[in-house]
Structures are given as C-alpha cells and as structure tokens.
Amino acid sequence: xxxxxxxxxxxxxxxxxxxxxxxxxxxxxxxxxxxxxxxxxxxxxxxxxxxxxxxxxxxxxxxxxxxxxxxxxxxxxxxxxxxxxxxxxxxxxxxxxxxxxxxxxxxxxxxxxxxxxxxxxxxxxxx
Numbered sequence: 001x002x003x004x005x006x007x008x009x010x011x012x013x014x015x016x017x018x019x020x021x022x023x024x025x026x027x028x029x030x031x032x033x034x035x036x037x038x039x040x041x042x043x044x045x046x047x048x049x050x051x052x053x054x055x056x057x058x059x060x061x062x063x064x065x066x067x068x069x070x071x072x073x074x075x076x077x078x079x080x081x082x083x084x085x086x087x088x089x090x091x092x093x094x095x096x097x098x099x100x101x102x103x104x105x106x107x108x109x110x111x112x113x114x115x116x117x118x119x120x121x122x123x124x125x126x127x
Contacts, residue, residue: 004024008066012062020032028125029124029125032063035114036051039059049086054093064125074124077122078105080109082119
C-alpha cells in the first residue's frame, strides 16, 4: 500500500473547497491548482498578468517546500490561461523560474478561473 500524506503550508493560499494543497504518495507530490492569491490576505495580487504568474509560482514554490522539494523538482506543469495571448509572458517567467531540463508542460485556454484569475497552475513533483 502506498505511503500517502497531506501537504499543507500557511505560506500558500488555503484551499477554497474540498481539496488539499498537495498530496504526497511515496516520492511523488500532486500539487493542486494555484491561482494568484496572496496567502496572508487571500486576495488577488493584482490584475496584471505578469504579477499573477509570479504569484502563482510563489504559491507553488511554498507548497513544494512544504513537501520537502522545490520548483526544480516539478516534472509536469499544467497552465490554465483565460487568454492564450499571455502565453509568451508565461514562457518569459518560466525561463526565470526554471532551468533546463524544463518540466513537461501543457498550456490550456479556459473560459474562466476561480476569483476571476487570469492564470492557474497545478503540478506534479518527484522527490
């Protein structure tokens, strides 16, 4: 039977519903979607896409750290954008956040996201 644990940190936004920030199964961590909420206030960082993307990576990083890893341990990243015109900005910021080899990735255009966020990301991390 796999070793399963709930990952939680106050350094990332609290779950807005019936889910965990992440679940660790053996050496794999499944990170729930993060939107650009500031953990301390649970308010959106801003309406600017670059700041929202940065905040999402800040939130993902906090959950990675709580699980004993870092963003560099992410092997799969899913990106949800309400407008794919922002895809170049995602690439730009990903280039600052990750080093090669980059994680596998999907970028998906969606109609809307919780709290009118412009971006949401979830990930799989292997420790």
